[in-house]
Amino acid sequence: MDTLEKKLEQVPRKPGVYLFRDEKNEIIYVGKARLLKNRVLSYFRGEPSDPKTSVMISHIRDVEWIITDSETEALLMENNLIKEYTPRYNVRLKDDKSFPFIRITSEPFPRIFITRTVEKDGSRYYGPYTDVHHVRKLLRILHRTFPLRTCRYKLDEATIKAKKIPLCLEYHLHNCEGPCQGLISENDYNTMVEQVIRFIEGHTEETLNVLAERMQEAAKRQAFERAARYRDQIRVIRKSLPRQNVVHTDFEDRDVIGMAVSEETAMVVLFRVREGRIIARETFTLQQTGNRTRNELLKEFLRSYYSETPFIPREVFCELEDEKELFEDFLTAQAGKRIYVITPERGEKARLLTLARKNADMMLKDLMLHRIKRDLQPGKMVQALQEALNLVAPPMLIEGFDISNIQGTHIVASCVVFENGRPRKSDYRKFIIRDLDHPDDFAAMSQVIRRHYSRKLEEKGKLPDLVLIDGGKGQLNVAKQVLDELGLHHLPVIGLAKRLEDVFIPGYANPQNIPKTSPALYLLRRIRDEAHRFAITFHRKRRDDAMVKSILEDIPGIGPKRKAKIFSVYPSVYEMMKDNEKEIAKKTGLSVTLVSEMIAYIRRYSPMDAEKRGKV
Structure with a gap:
């Protein structure tokens, strides 16, 4: 541990990200700090705050850090590193990789469909959604309203000019405008895609106004069939809108986040408020929570959730107790526009936040009750x-x-x-x-x-x-x-x-x-x-340790007394090989030269795999 202690002395007093590695040199935790030195050293001073942190600390063999210019930059980097390495001891959304997203591809004449994998290919992803039935219903509405192509053909200028792809049944059913035959321009098609995006983001009234204007224009040109199609699209959208009153007359877009926490689990309820109406309720379960506070878990959720969704509303309501400016800067960097993190204290906005928290409490109680029933009821096997x-x-x-x-x-x-x-x-x-x-x-x-x-x-x-x-x-x-x-x-x-x-x-x-x-x-x-x-x-393990103990008897300079001293400090050779030469010498009182010769002899003649025993 001497090497780790010396490294801890070198941790700078600057903002940045720190990474803990275990005996296998794997990253087990990633964190950010305004002052790296204070934060990193806090893990090794005093008693750990909870059993999970105590176990994590016992596995730390090395620490690394990356200095950043600001705490906001550190938060962004922490988020990227957690997504890349998925450390064992970081809080994460339960089954976050299996949540469905709506994907709009980045290709000529884009397609739209449901996916559970997010790829860095330039496509736009909306979600994650926790209710797959809601997503499928939304996609059905989109395809009935906007005649986007569903085929997987690669469409480019040469393919369209050569008319290599014949018109399919979707065109004759008026579910597609026939881009494969050049029957719709790429500009008009992209305009339709932008309307889809606005619709997904919750701006339904704006979409309805555009369709109503196009219906009137088509009727004036006596294109009655096209006007009837716009009319039917308006009816489909209005029928699909949630039947609820306006919760805010300012018609602002916002997310409202409520959280409930138990000893091992946290439940998050997120209301998507668009144009003054709640258009969706998403629920998320946080796992590996340990004894973290509600405020700490809320920060983890904000970092994890908003790093995956491309649309962030202007306002986020939640009960964040501190570092609001830091997370406003983080969300602003993610969204490319100014985002405000707000904790309303009175009026309709405060009641909406309370409603989200009550929903989270109810969902958590249901989850705990379900787990109790599951544990009490025998499984099928x-x-x-x-x-x-x-x-x-x-x-x-x-x-x-x-x-x-x-x-x-x-x-x-x-x-x-x-x-x-x-x-x-x-x-x-x-x-x-x-x-x-x-x-x-x-x-x-x-x-x-x-x-x-x-x-x-x-x-x-x-x-x-x-x-x-x-x-x-x-x-x-x-x-x-x-x-x-x-x-x-x-x-x-x-x-x-x-x-x-x-x-x-x-x-x-x-x-x-x-x-x-x-x-x-x-x-x-x-x-x-x-x-x-x-x-x-x-x-x-017992066989290998016994064979290594017999090998120790053959090493020059290791007699019964020194052998007894080694095993009074270490329960097994396996544990001894986790330390480096200087640490072994310090604990056993042997010289570094003798320890070096002993380690070399063990590695040469021991049946144990050297990598398994650790590098010295």
């Missing part, structure tokens, strides 16, 4: 397993066991826990099998079952609804015998054989008839495979 095994109650809590060894050395066992069909890794357990120096899966299984459930009974821990043993009838009978001896006769236990994946139940000679494609068998396989993965990972 759990229900299928209950039916397949004829259990009295659904196996909401399942514990799976596996044994791992090679030729009887370093025998270990694992216990994995699944709750309602999902792994609960915080309850996983590893076991070192004692007093057994030869391969004996039966004895190993007997020992781990006895140790695990004896402790459960002693600590009055929660017992599982089902115990899964990785093995056939032999391992199953041993586990059942131990459970009976402990007085756990009622605890259901089954075995899953590896070769044919047969399911065995105590008291039955033949395996259960569970179809190979059954969700129940899929869940059992998943638990068995997870137990095997967890056990074999632990076994490999």
Whole structure:
């Protein structure tokens, strides 16, 4: 950590962006600060504000920074870096990459359609929208109102002059103006596209006025068929408009943002107010919130959401407590026009903001209630397993066991826990099998079952609804015998054989008839495979550490005392290799030269992968 401490001393007192890297040299967090030094050092002074920050700090191995001219520039750069690297510990919109957008392509005679991927190809994107049904309805209205092409042909001047593309059915149904045959000029087509853009942005009255003027002009020229088409377009738009009163008589465009926060989740409701009417309500869930305050999460949302949408209204209503000027400058840079962040305190505007917050509170309560119901109600795989095994109650809590060894050395066992069909890794357990120096899966299984459930009974821990043993009838009978001896006769236990994946139940000679494609068998396989993965990972680590310990005995200058000193500081060689030579020497009291020789020897002769152990 000496290297990190020296770097922290060099952090400048200037605005900019800082990046934290972990032991794998991956970026795990990106932040911005008005004074980099104060902000970065705050992570390493005093107690962390929440458990998530504490875990993040424990993984920090390096820090980088980028100096900017202003805090606004730092905010813009922070946003770009978060989008590029998607750091693990940054707050982000839940499933933000799957939200639908409306895309208007950047090509001659542009097309308009729904997409879930944003590409840097010059196209214009509108969204993100959280209600895909609303987006599809909007697109249907657009295509009925504005005869834009839906084909994927590449239209250029040469293709149109040569008339290579024939007119399709859409033209004859009056859903397209026939740009492929040059029946509409590119200027007229682009004018129609601009109307579409204004319509998407919520300026419906402006669109209606333009269509009404064109209808009158067509009627004066006695182009009654075209005038009737404009009339029908006006009717479609008016029918689609939300039936609500004007909420503001100033007819200003604005976004109104309300937020509700719980311990692990935040819900955001955004009202799109256009021309004085609420035309849409979008809801967003923020994940990885930790114990951040409402104000901090609101800043994260403003940065994340408005970096993705091309249209930002002139006013944004929200309850931002500080740095309003900073975010006004940020939004202004994004929009290319002056944007104001406002917290109204009285009148209709304040009531609208309160309405958004109440909606967010209601949506958050619904989400929490849904999660509670989901956790209490058994999933489909759990229900299928209950039916397949004829259990009295659904196996909401399942514990799976596996044994791992090679030729009887370093025998270990694992216990994995699944709750309602999902792994609960915080309850996983590893076991070192004692007093057994030869391969004996039966004895190993007997020992781990006895140790695990004896402790459960002693600590009055929660017992599982089902115990899964990785093995056939032999391992199953041993586990059942131990459970009976402990007085756990009622605890259901089954075995899953590896070769044919047969399911065995105590008291039955033949395996259960569970179809190979059954969700129940899929869940059992998943638990068995997870137990095997967890056990074999632990076994490999113990084997590698043991081999490296024997290698230490062959290194000149590393005797029993120095070896004992090393392992009094580091629990394993794996942990030691995370530090550099100077740090190891400082902690163990060995000379840097001896440590350097030891590291070189380990890398040369150790079975461990050097990259996995870290670079010195």
